[in-house]
Amino acid sequence: MKRQPGPKKAQLLINLAKSSIGTGQALDAYKFHLEQLLEEYDLAVKQLERVEQQVKEVLNQIPFAKKLLMIKGISEISLAGILGEAGDLSGFLNGNSLLRHAGLHLAEASSGKWKGQIVISKRGRSRLRRFLYLATMSLVMNNPEFKSMHSHNVKIKKIKKMKSIMKLIGELARIFVGIARRNESYCPNKVQVLSPLAA
Numbered sequence: 279m280k281r282q283p284g285p286k287k288a289q290l291l292i293n294l295a296k297s298s299i300g301t302g303q304a305l306d307a308y309k310f311h312l313e314q315l316l317e318e319y320d321l322a323v324k325q326l327e328r329v330e331q332q333v334k335e336v337l338n339q340i341p342f343a344k345k346l347l348m349i350k351g352i353s354e355i356s357l358a359g360i361l362g363e364a365g366d367l368s369g370f371l372n373g374n375s376l377l378r379h380a381g382l383h384l385a386e387a388s389s390g391k392w393k394g395q396i397v398i399s400k401r402g403r404s405r406l407r408r409f410l411y412l413a414t415m416s417l418v419m420n421n422p423e424f425k426s427m428h429s430h431n432v433k434i435k436k437i438k439k440m441k442s443i444m445k446l447i448g449e450l451a452r453i454f455v456g457i458a459r460r461n462e463s464y465c466p467n468k469v470q471v472l473s474p475l476a477a
Contacts, residue, residue, distance in 0.1 A: 287399050333358045342368065342458045344453030349453070349464045351420035356413040360454070363406035368459045380406040382447060414447045424449075 333354055337343040346357055361367065363380075370376045381402025413420055417424035431442035457464060 279420065290362060330355070337361075342461055345457050345461070345463050346454060348416070349416040349421065351424065352413060353416065356409055356416065360406065360413065361407035363403050363409060367455050367459070368461075370455045370459075373448060373450075373455045376451040376455055379446060380410055380412070380445070380451075382407055382451075410447050410450065412441070414443055414450050418446065420444070 283475055322430065337347070337358060338361070340361065343361070346352060346356065360401070364376060367376065370379070379402055381404070414424070417429045419425070425444060427449070428439075428442050430452075431445060432439055433439040456462075
């Protein structure tokens, strides 16, 4: 078993660094460049904070957004990304129509006489696919219902992890569209009841 580096090793590295290869010239230029990088970082942080504030203000104007944010694991940024790419979720008939819009529906990979296997079409909005995937991964890590469904898929039904995530993206799409269309709150009990069917 390897030992963790301690203070003695850290001091040894510092002493070696003082006498290692390096330039002692133009230190003022390096210092100035480092200050510029730190200023750019501070500016980027401030801009990010302004964007996040604007996202919150826009989400407050969307009737069903607050109810979607009640789902544990859904962040304002991921929800804003989904709504920005998909538009008004209440306009979709069901979760499957949202999946088709994202290019996450199944299609046959074929060419002429050759018939291939059933794959995800990817004929849709790639950024919407990305936001749905990231939101689902967050739910699997933070939401008890989605964590339970993923565990059931992988351990009980022996489904590969990525295939389970794709099934859960479908479940998330159905929940999102259902809440937006019916303007009702998220109900964890309904998801738990559906988990054997969705898994």
